[in-house]
Amino acid sequence: MERTILHCDLNNFYASVACAERPALKTRPVAVCGSQDNRQGIVLAKNEPAKRFGIATGDVIWQARQKCPGLVVLPPDFPKYALLSRKIRAVYQQYTDLVEPFGIDECWLDVTGSTSLFGSGERIACEVKDRIRQEFGITASVGVSFNKIFAKLGSDLKKPDAVTVIGPGTFRQQIWKLPAGDLLGVGRATLRRLSASGIFTIGDIAQADPRFLKRLLGKNGLTLHQYANGRDLSPVRYMDRRPPVKSIGHSATCKSDLQTDEEVWKALLQLADDVCARLRAAGFRAGGVCLYLRDSALAAREFQSALRVPTSLGTELADSAFALFRAHWRWPLPIRALGVRAVSLLPAEAGAQTSLFDDAARRAKREALARSADGLRARFGADTVRRAVLLTEDKLPPAIPEKDCVLPNAFF
Numbered sequence: 369m370e371r372t373i374l375h376c377d378l379n380n381f382y383a384s385v386a387c388a389e390r391p392a393l394k395t396r397p398v399a400v401c402g403s404q405d406n407r408q409g410i411v412l413a414k415n416e417p418a419k420r421f422g423i424a425t426g427d428v429i430w431q432a433r434q435k436c437p438g439l440v441v442l443p444p445d446f447p448k449y450a451l452l453s454r455k456i457r458a459v460y461q462q463y464t465d466l467v468e469p470f471g472i473d474e475c476w477l478d479v480t481g482s483t484s485l486f487g488s489g490e491r492i493a494c495e496v497k498d499r500i501r502q503e504f505g506i507t508a509s510v511g512v513s514f515n516k517i518f519a520k521l522g523s524d525l526k527k528p529d530a531v532t533v534i535g536p537g538t539f540r541q542q543i544w545k546l547p548a549g550d551l552l553g554v555g556r557a558t559l560r561r562l563s564a565s566g567i568f569t570i571g572d573i574a575q576a577d578p579r580f581l582k583r584l585l586g587k588n589g590l591t592l593h594q595y596a597n598g599r600d601l602s603p604v605r606y607m608d609r610r611p612p613v614k615s616i617g618h619s620a621t622c623k624s625d626l627q628t629d630e631e632v633w634k635a636l637l638q639l640a641d642d643v644c645a646r647l648r649a650a651g652f653r654a655g656g657v658c659l660y661l662r663d664s665a666l667a668a669r670e671f672q673s674a675l676r677v678p679t680s681l682g683t684e685l686a687d688s689a690f691a692l693f694r695a696h697w698r699w700p701l702p703i704r705a706l707g708v709r710a711v712s713l714l715p716a717e718a719g720a721q722t723s724l725f726d727d728a729a730r731r732a733k734r735e736a737l738a739r740s741a742d743g744l745r746a747r748f749g750a751d752t753v754r755r756a757v758l759l760t761e762d763k764l765p766p767a768i769p770e771k772d773c774v775l776p777n778a779f780f
């Protein structure tokens with residue numbers, strides 16, 4: 369049976385929330401920007417008037433101000449976005465229990481089973497978008513199609529405050545002319561390879577020989593060929609069913625560039641401590657570590673190695689990351705940003721093979737100590753327990769660094 373799937377995308381979400389609260393801002397150019405004191409002062413979202421000045425997400429604040437001197441710059445309010453996002457998902461859930469979030473401002477809805485109650489997919493889409501506008505003062509664009517990939521494409525085609533239907537009989541005319549990069553799953557590296565082979569549009573992908581795409585891109589080539597031809601069968605997942613976490617990482621842009629081994633070691637320790645606190649909270653140990661480095665010329669490199677013994681201890685993860693650093697980094701190029709990621713995660717309770725030289729009792733004690741510190745930080749604040757080595761001036765920003773969890777490819 370043909371499915372009816374909606375993809376709802378809240379337009380300019382952060383900026384819309386700000387404008388919904390202060391309607392006087394609606395006609396003025398507004399940008400929500402990251403903090404100005406460390407180097408994260410970039411545009412996170414902008415409203416329609418700001419867009420007309422050419423302001424783009426990722427612009428540095430001074431650039432944005434140059435384009436538009438009257439720009440209203442506001443700080444982000446993440447707790448408010450999370451609250452509103454939950455309330456809006458509750459609206460979606462009145463139409464179907466199959467609601468799958470994709471980021472904070474996007475959701476897929478499978479309404480196949482609801483059309484006899486609420487009308488066609490297009491009708492539900494219009495109703496949902498109108499309700500969001502009336503109840504929350506925020507516009508949404510909705511794509512309606514027979515699979516998730518095309519529904520997502522549809523929500524991008526017309527915005528703001530619009531509904532786009534992509535049907536099985538019309539998708540070739542509607543989307544084959546779009547650039548290949550618009551298709552979900554085509555990242556920058558893939559796009560480069562495709563265009564080097566003369567493949568520029570979604571239609572080019574659809575009409576390419578799948579064997580050629582497989583040689584060019586591996587398994588992903590076949591997936592993209594299926595997507596472009598409307599043969600995406602992936603289900604909309606229930607909201608509360610979370611896919612398993614594949615890795616846990618933490619990265620940060622430094623307040624000033626790192627110049628010495630010692631500075632790098634301190635930063636790695638701080639990042640690894642944060643990663644390991646999250647590993648322990650989630651009940652994992654790391655089987656490997658991945659180190660990410662970006663130099664002051666903004667070139668990025670990544671290194672990975674397996675750990676001798678799986679760990680959830682910050683010092684051990686930092687040790688391995690530092691060993692990678694020593695093996696691969698050549699000074700004098702200063703380091704602008706760095707990250708530590710725990711990979712090959714294992715459940716903490718799984719018996720790990722211990723090394724001959726490893727003192728199991730000592731490790732157990734250190735893990736117990738780390739857990740106690742986690743408990744203190746949870747009760748009394750993040751800075752309650754700190755390593756002495758990190759008490760001196762550190763170069764990581766005090767704000768929450770960029771956290772991320774990587775989910776398996778099967779996510780969508």
Ligand SMILES: [Mg+2]
Nearest residue numbers: 377378380473
């Ligand atoms: Mg959006």
